[in-house]
Amino acid sequence: MKYEERTPQLRLKLEGWRSRFVLVLAMAGFAVLAGRAFYLQGVDTGFLQAKGEARYGRVVEMPASRGTVRDRNGKPLAISTPVESIWADPDDLEADAREVASLARALGASPGEIRQKFASKDRQFVYLRRQISPDRAAKVMALRIPGVFEQREYRRYYPDGDLTAHVVGFTDVDDNGQEGIELAEQSRLAGTPGSRKVIRDRRGRIVDDMESLRPPRDGEEVDLAIDERLQFLAHRELKAAVARHHAKGGSLVILDARTGEILALVSMPDYNPNNRTGLTPAQVRNRSVTDLFEPGSTMKPFTIAAALDDGVVEPDTEIETAPGHMTIGGWTISDSHPNGLLTVSQVIQKSSNIGAAKIMLRMPRERMGTLLHDLGFGSAPRTGFPGEAKGLVKPWTEWRPIEQATISYGQGISVSLLQIARAYTIFTNDGRLLPLSLLKRDTRPIGKPIITPRAAREVTRMMESVVMPGGTAPLARVPGYRVAGKTGTALKPENGRYAEGKYVSSFVGFGPVSDPRFIVAVMLDEPEGTRNFGGDVGAPVFASVMGAALRLMSIAPDAPQTLEVKGAEPGAVEARAAAPGGAG
Amino acid sequence: MTRLNLLLLAAVVACALGVITSQDRARRLFADIDAEREAAKRLDEEWTQLQLEQATWATHKRVEDVASRQLGMRLAGPDTTVIIDPAGVPVARAPERP
Numbered sequence: 001m002k003y004e005e006r007t008p009q010l011r012l013k014l015e016g017w018r019s020r021f022v023l024v025l026a027m028a029g030f031a032v033l034a035g036r037a038f039y040l041q042g043v044d045t046g047f048l049q050a051k052g053e054a055r056y057g058r059v060v061e062m063p064a065s066r067g068t069v070r071d072r073n074g075k076p077l078a079i080s081t082p083v084e085s086i087w088a089d090p091d092d093l094e095a096d097a098r099e100v101a102s103l104a105r106a107l108g109a110s111p112g113e114i115r116q117k118f119a120s121k122d123r124q125f126v127y128l129r130r131q132i133s134p135d136r137a138a139k140v141m142a143l144r145i146p147g148v149f150e151q152r153e154y155r156r157y158y159p160d161g162d163l164t165a166h167v168v169g170f171t172d173v174d175d176n177g178q179e180g181i182e183l184a185e186q187s188r189l190a191g192t193p194g195s196r197k198v199i200r201d202r203r204g205r206i207v208d209d210m211e212s213l214r215p216p217r218d219g220e221e222v223d224l225a226i227d228e229r230l231q232f233l234a235h236r237e238l239k240a241a242v243a244r245h246h247a248k249g250g251s252l253v254i255l256d257a258r259t260g261e262i263l264a265l266v267s268m269p270d271y272n273p274n275n276r277t278g279l280t281p282a283q284v285r286n287r288s289v290t291d292l293f294e295p296g297s298t299m300k301p302f303t304i305a306a307a308l309d310d311g312v313v314e315p316d317t318e319i320e321t322a323p324g325h326m327t328i329g330g331w332t333i334s335d336s337h338p339n340g341l342l343t344v345s346q347v348i349q350k351s352s353n354i355g356a357a358k359i360m361l362r363m364p365r366e367r368m369g370t371l372l373h374d375l376g377f378g379s380a381p382r383t384g385f386p387g388e389a390k391g392l393v394k395p396w397t398e399w400r401p402i403e404q405a406t407i408s409y410g411q412g413i414s415v416s417l418l419q420i421a422r423a424y425t426i427f428t429n430d431g432r433l434l435p436l437s438l439l440k441r442d443t444r445p446i447g448k449p450i451i452t453p454r455a456a457r458e459v460t461r462m463m464e465s466v467v468m469p470g471g472t473a474p475l476a477r478v479p480g481y482r483v484a485g486k487t488g489t490a491l492k493p494e495n496g497r498y499a500e501g502k503y504v505s506s507f508v509g510f511g512p513v514s515d516p517r518f519i520v521a522v523m524l525d526e527p528e529g530t531r532n533f534g535g536d537v538g539a540p541v542f543a544s545v546m547g548a549a550l551r552l553m554s555i556a557p558d559a560p561q562t563l564e565v566k567g568a569e570p571g572a573v574e575a576r577a578a579a580p581g582g583a584g
Numbered sequence: 585m586t587r588l589n590l591l592l593l594a595a596v597v598a599c600a601l602g603v604i605t606s607q608d609r610a611r612r613l614f615a616d617i618d619a620e621r622e623a624a625k626r627l628d629e630e631w632t633q634l635q636l637e638q639a640t641w642a643t644h645k646r647v648e649d650v651a652s653r654q655l656g657m658r659l660a661g662p663d664t665t666v667i668i669d670p671a672g673v674p675v676a677r678a679p680e681r682p
Contacts, residue, residue, distance in 0.1 A: 065632075076639050082629045159639035199611075206618045207611035232644035480667065557667055 056199050057210055064191025065154050066175055067219030069168055069182070071228040072261075072440050077164050078182065080154040080175075084137030085130040090118050093147030103148065106140045107132075130173060131155045156182075160228065162270040163235050166286040167226055167438070170273040179284055181222065181438065184384045191219040223440040225261035230254050233548045234264040238522065241541045242268045245527035251288035252523070252541070253421040254549065257516040259444050260425060260434030262383065262418075265289070290387045292414035293504045293523065296490030299410030300348060300356045301459045302423065306371050308455040312362045313344045315458050321347075321354040331402040333357060336489075348462035351472045351487060353409045360408030361401065368407060369396020374450050375423040375433060377415050383438045391415045411490060417506070421521035424508055427463070427484070428516035431456040460484050464513055467539075476509060476539035478547040480557035485509020485542060492526070502526050507538030511546050514558040520546050 040048050069078035086107065095103065095118070097111075104111040107129045117126050128148070132140075137150050156171045158164070169180020175190070177183035194216030199208040238252045247268075254264035271283040285291065307313045324338025335352050347355030360368060372378065378393035392414040394403065406412040418436065425434040425447065432447030463484035467476040473487045488506040491498035506523040510516045522541045550557075640646075651657040668674050 068632075068635075075642075076635055079632055079636050079639070081632045081636055157636050159636055160643055163643070163645070201611070201615075207615050209614070229644065551665075 053197075053210065057197050058200050059195055059197050059213065060206070062194040062196060062216040063152055063154070064193045064216040064218045066156065066171070066191055067189040067221045069185075069189070069222050069224060071164075071224055071226045071231075072263075073227065073229075074223075075228050077160055077224065077226070077228070078156055078158050078168050080156050082134060083131040083153055083155040084134055084150045085153050086128045086132065086137060086140050086148065086150055088118065088126055088128050088148045089124050090126060090147070091124055093118055093145075095145050095147070099143065099145050102143055103128075103140065103145060106136070106143060158273040160231075161272045161274060163231055164226065164228070165270050165273045166267040166284075166288075167224065167231075167265050168273070170276065179386070180286065181224065181385075183386050184438075185222050189219045189222060192217045225256070225263060225437055225440050226265065227263045229552055230549055231264040231266065233552070234266045234520075234545050235270075237541050237544050237548075238266050238268055239270075241522075241524060241537070245524060245537055247524040247528070247537075248526040249282075249287055250522070250524040251286075251291070251417050252545065253288050253417055253519075253521045254545070255421050255425065255436070255519040255521075257425065257428035257510055257519050259441050260422070260436050260447075261441050262436060262438050263518070265418075265438075286385070286387075287525075288417040288521075288523075289381075289383070289385050290389050290416070292389050292391055292416055293506075293525070294413065294490040294493060295410040295415050295420050295506065296488035296504070297351045297353075297356075297409050298420055298486045298488035298506055298508045299413070300351065300408065301427065301463060301486055302371060302375065303356050303360050303368065303408040304344060304348060304462065305426070305451045305455045305459045306367055307344070307359045307363060308458055309451050310363060310367065313359055315345050315462065316343050318343055319347060319352075319355045319358050321352045321358075324354065326354050326357065328357075328361075328402045328405050329400060333402075333405060345462045345465060348459070348486065349465040349468075349471045351466075356408040357405035360404055365396045365399050365404055368404065369399070371450070372396075372407075372413070374448070375426070376419055377413065377423070381416075381418050381422055381436050383418070383436045385438060388418075389416045391419055410488060417521050417523045420506075420508055421519055424510060424519050424521070426450045427456050427460050428510050428519060429456075460513060463509070467509075473507065473539035473542075475536065476507060476542045476546075478511060478543050478550065480559060481511050481547070481550055481555075482513035482559045483509055483511035483543075483546055484513050485539075487539060505537035507542045509542050509546065511550065512555065512558040517553070517555055518546060518549050520549070 065082075066080040068076050068080070070076050100114055100118070101111050104114045107114070109129065114128065117128060131153060140148070141150055154175060156175065158168060158170070165180075167180055169178060169182040169184075171177050171182050177186040177189065182189065192214075194212070194214040196212045196214075197210040198206045199210060201207045234252045234254055238250050241247070242250045250268045252264065252266045253262065255261065256263055265286065265288055267285065267287040269283050271279055304313075308315070313319075318341050321335060321339045321342050325332055325334035333353055335354050337350075339346075339350050339352050339355075342350060342352055342355050344355075344359065346352070347359065372393055378391050380388040380390050382388070394412070399407070403412050422436050423433070426432065429447050430453035431449055431451040433450045434445055434447045461484075463486055464482060465471050466473050466486055467483055468474065473485065476483065476485050476487075485507055486509065488504075488508070490504050490506075492502040492504055493499070494502065504523060504525055505527050506521070508519070508521040510519040520542050522538045522545070524537050524541075527537045666674050
């Protein structure tokens with residue numbers, strides 16, 4: 001008997017559509033799968049590719065370094081080197097007491113401090129120590145504590161320390177410029193970190209580039225006009241002078257008399273940018289740029305230049321300055337020493353306030369008002385340095401006669417040392433005012449004509465007599481070179497009136513006179529002692545800085561006869577000169 | 585027909601192996617170049633550190649300190665300098681002796 005006959009259930013005949021229905025259902029299922037597969041493989045290709053890439057592709061950050069700041073000879077003044085920052089993820093952290101202790105030792109911290117940082121469970125990122133040397137970081141990472149990571153960063157170092165602190169400034173811990181050039185040139189110096197997508201193999205090596213998402217861009221290098229050697233000289237001399245006179249502060253500017261480049265810019269008190277704990281705002285301020293003072297007699301050359309240009313006076317015109325004081329509109333102005341009858345040249349040489357005032361009052365107010373404006377007083381020097389002071393100059397339309405008189409000798413007007421140094425470029429460039437630059441210049445600017453070349457020459461001659469015997473600043477003389485300059489001693493205004501016994505002593509000069517190369521401006525704030533005139537305080541600083549600068553740059557002396565060759569017989573000099581290399 | 589198919593299959597397999605080999609070689613080379621790039625970057629960083637070190641050793645303050653304290657040198661002042669013109673003739677005369 002057949003099987004079917006023995007089992008009656010199998011004899012039941014199913015209806016044919018049922019099996020067909022199942023078949024169609026199965027086929028439809030396959031069709032949907034095939035369609036989906038086709039869609040993923042052929043139409044929407046990106047989805048699967050992205051999923052695949054996510055399995056083996058990694059985005060790698062590419063750090064960029066901040067540009068170097070260099071002086072005009074290429075010496076680095078601010079440079080970034082890599083350091084590591086150690087951070088931890090408190091969530092992932094697994095460390096027993098012994099590990100915490102060795103970690104603390106490697107980081108140079110107390111175990112309690114580290115434990116406290118680990119305790120912040122709600123955070124996923126906590127710095128254990130920022131910016132340590134790569135060697136030390138390697139020791140920390142060698143402990144292999146899970147949840148402790150390192151991160152590459154760049155730290156800024158200033159090899160010259162306090163020397164260029166005020167010019168270069170500094171950056172914060174996140175590498176953003178905070179002061180000085182670091183702030184002014186932030187956009188050029190800052191690098192842009194990039195990233196790229198790569199394939200890593202199982203050993204963590206990068207085996208292929210998938211795409212460069214953003215190429216990293218290192219910061220540009222910035223070449224300053226500053227000459228580090230001159231900066232050093234200026235810094236040393238100013239620091240000594242501030243200490244010698246117990247001054248509250250001081251500043252010094254050296255300009256290239258031909259190009260208007262700022263070769264040195266020093267400010268006291270200073271600070272070390274590599275260690276900025278306990279830094280006060282007074283230390284950070286670049287006084288030459290941001291601080292205003294009443295310049296005093298260093299303004300007289302401009303008054304005289306204007307008068308010569310207008311034909312109001314000639315260099316040998318005589319001015320009566322006796323009896324040494326003069327009353328204008330109820331106010332009395334006076335000379336420090338009564339002088340009597342002086343020529344215009346002697347007004348500069350002896351620094352007579354009465355003389356300058358009388359010459360000023362022969363000109364219309366507008367003349368001096370326009371000149372001061374043209375010389376850049378009352379507007380920022382636009383060197384790009386942050387926080388440049390504009391200076392305070394009252395509009396000439398509001399000058400009363402007494403104000404016009406005092407402005408002739410630099411009282412009643414506030415300027416920055418940088419502004420006054422810049423204004424002196426008219427005497428070194430045939431009457432043309434040069435624009436200043438903190439960055440190295442390739443071309444020599446032409447400058448804006450302010451006074452005639454003749455007036456510039458005549459006033460220079462008068463300023464040369466200032467450093468001669470009989471002038472106010474014989475201490476500014478530089479052996480071997482002809483130099484010219486002007487002293488300034490001004491009372492400090494405090495709460496609207498002049499404070500008794502508080503002075504600002506300054507000296508602005510240039511040399512060598514036959515072909516000026518440097519302008520040196522020096523200012524000391526409240527020097528102590530009785531001898532606080534510019535000729536006693538500022539002039540010696542000028543002389544030592546100018547002399548050293550001229551010798552350093554091997555500039556030929558234009559007055560060699562003033563050199564005193566001591567202890568050498570004429571014959572010995574010749575013998576030494578004849579020996580090869582003898583005179584070095 | 586079957587033989588041709590087998591031949592083509594063999595060719596396809598050979599090509600596929602070739603692709604694998606060259607891909608592997610390309611990746612090895614890439615790993616090499618990447619290692620070199622890393623090395624270049626490390627050297628670059630070392631260079632900045634050396635620059636920094638040189639700049640620190642060569643600051644004027646230190647040079648002056650070493651010259652004047654350790655070596656007992658001093659700056660040639662105007663009194664010990666003789667200025668000569670390009671022909672070698674001294675231009676600065678010694679003052680007349682009494």
